[in-house]
Amino acid sequence: MKIRTITTGISISSPKDTDKIKQAHEFNQKAQKIFAQQGYEVQTTRISTNSWEEYLLNLAKVDIINEIQTLEKTCQSLDISFFNIGHANKPETIALIPDIIKSTSIIYCSSQMGNRETGINFENTWESAQTIKRISQESENGYGNFRYCAWANCQPGIPFFPTAYHIGDTSFGIGLELGELVNQAFSQADNLQSAEIELQSILEKELIKVAKIAEEISLKFAVKYNGIDTSLAPSLEQKNSIAFAYEKIMSGKFGYPGTLAISGMLTRVLKNVSVKICGYSGLMLPVCEDVGLAARANEQTYDLTHLLLYSAVCGCGLDTVPVPGDITIEKIAAILTDLATLAIKLNKPLSARLFPIPHKKAGEMTSFNSPYLVNCHVFSVD
Structure with a gap:
């Protein structure tokens, strides 16, 4: 078992609040070292902040982009590779996200489409759909959408990007x-x-072993511990594919009858481990981050509707799903609205990281050049 991430959340009042960023980075490095001494490989350390709307308020668009670029330079000088500026919650700020993604390389962010208390924000959902489309058109192979997602009903403290955002004291x-x-x-x-x-x-x-080490780190450095996000983060290794794991106990391939039952069982187990949990703590089915999921997508044993169905009993929603480059904003918005409806109706955190692939149609192969993604056939959205 590997630790995918140690994610530390901080609240800042300005991009120039570099002391907090440095402190969070130093804490991450120390925590990583302690886990390594106990035999655990820590793949990444990450930092997330409160919503960037809070610390870039009332600035002109060009100044917001400049401030975020300055923030990225600070991170790069500290050798920070994953930095999340939280979520946008207004149509006018969501509309800035394509420019943020285009002008940075390690900055992640998200947009909120609604929550249990207020319901679906249809303006935000529409703007999020436009954002997905624009990012796909303005980044190589649509890869910019790797650093952005739209979500509904997600709480602060999720360790996984791009959904992560923070509220309150450092944790x-x-x-x-x-x-x-x-x-x-x-x-x-x-x-x-x-x-x-x-x-x-x-x-x-x-x-329990991991939790014990994390609790000791929390005490040693006086940093609040949120818990473990028990979600089944994927592996690009074939032997650790979640899709191939399913097939060990079902008659058929991932996507065939029985897939939903296994998805529900996995989530039940993940939410009932007797450690402090946080975040999604559910099943992730990211199509382009799992060799088995990609292979079965190529065989069309499941489709986008199946993934929405599985989201009803499990995971984090629609993650790294490639769709045709000519998909309309209306169709993207319809997919996002379906997902937000599930999240709010079932009171669960769900997010969408869709990849419209420029110049690719359903059934054609993606051509990502990324250590984090595996290529697969583009999904149909008809």
């Missing part, structure tokens, strides 16, 4: 890569019931 959370443990549990199981028992047992044992 940190842990995100894991659990595909290896799921494959281990399912390899030892004969059916759905035994797989659930086996997985619960393995996760209890392993996550």
